[in-house]
Amino acid sequence: MGLLVMILGLVLFFATHVFTTKREARAQAIARLGEGTYKILYALVSLAGLALIIWGFAHYRSSGWIDVWYPPKAMKHITVALMLPAVILVVASYLRGRIYATLKHPMLAGVKLWAAAHLLANGDLGSIILFGSFLGWAVYDRISLKARTDAGGPPIPVGGVTNDLIAVAVGVVAYLALAFAFHPVVIGVPVIGV
Numbered sequence: 549m550g551l552l553v554m555i556l557g558l559v560l561f562f563a564t565h566v567f568t569t570k571r572e573a574r575a576q577a578i579a580r581l582g583e584g585t586y587k588i589l590y591a592l593v594s595l596a597g598l599a600l601i602i603w604g605f606a607h608y609r610s611s612g613w614i615d616v617w618y619p620p621k622a623m624k625h626i627t628v629a630l631m632l633p634a635v636i637l638v639v640a641s642y643l644r645g646r647i648y649a650t651l652k653h654p655m656l657a658g659v660k661l662w663a664a665a666h667l668l669a670n671g672d673l674g675s676i677i678l679f680g681s682f683l684g685w686a687v688y689d690r691i692s693l694k695a696r697t698d699a700g701g702p703p704i705p706v707g708g709v710t711n712d713l714i715a716v717a718v719g720v721v722a723y724l725a726l727a728f729a730f731h732p733v734v735i736g737v738p739v740i741g742v
Contacts, residue, residue, distance in 0.1 A: 550607030551614075551674055557600025558681045564594045565685060569692040601678070608674040609736070617671035628727070628739055630665035634658045635726065636719030643718070644704055645711030653693060659686040 568574055568590075578586045637658030640647040651657050663683035666675065727739040 550604045550609075550612050551677070552604070554601050554604025554608060554674065554678065557597045557602075557604055558678070559597070560593055561597030561601060562681065562685050564590055564597065565689070569689060569696070571696055571698055605674060605678060612674075614673040615671060616673050616676060619669055619671045623668040627665040627669040630661055630668075631727070632720070632723050634661035634665065635723040636716055637661065639719040639722060640712065640715040643711045643715040644706045645708055645715060647712050647715060649706050653690060656686045656690045656693075659683075660690075 567577075574586075581589065635658065637647070637651070637654040640651075641653070641655035641658070648654055660683055663679040663686065666679040667683065670676070670679065732738045
């Protein structure tokens with residue numbers, strides 16, 4: 549049951565995100581609904597999808613675990629190491645500096661790294677579906693960005709090395725918070741000592 553709920557959540561979450569890549573359909577929806585209504589609906593459907601993903605995955609982990617393969621323990625350590633740059637990349641997408649200018653889309657690079665790292669450490673069916681979906685979406689979105697003719701939202705100014713240093717510092721703090729507070733408490737899996 550949990551796996552099906554998670555998959556439904558993934559469908560809802562990614563349907564909204566894929567819809568934004570269809571720029572003509574998105575523009576028509578905004579014209580029909582108004583920008584505010586469109587954004588509210590987008591947020592509500594995305595949040596509903598995210599809630600279903602979280603609930604479904606938690607239920608699956610507690611009662612419907614299905615092993616597909618058994619990753620070596622070293623993969624968990626590799627995942628822990630890869631998560632630091634993944635978090636820094638996500639932060640760098642908001643604190644735009646040279647990292648942003650070089651990668652153009654550090655958020656997508658961070659999501660790809662996060663998903664790929666978690667696929668290395670988790671061999672169960674639910675994790676493969678969850679992290680594989682995020683990896684597939686991030687690859688699709690990066691490819692679709694090359695085909696888009698509009699600039700998207702208003703441009704955000706790109707700073708210099710100072711923004712990168714702040715992004716790295718904030719990324720390290722966020723990484724430590726995720727590893728030592730969020731992951732063991734919310735996910736129920738300790739990051740260190742596994």
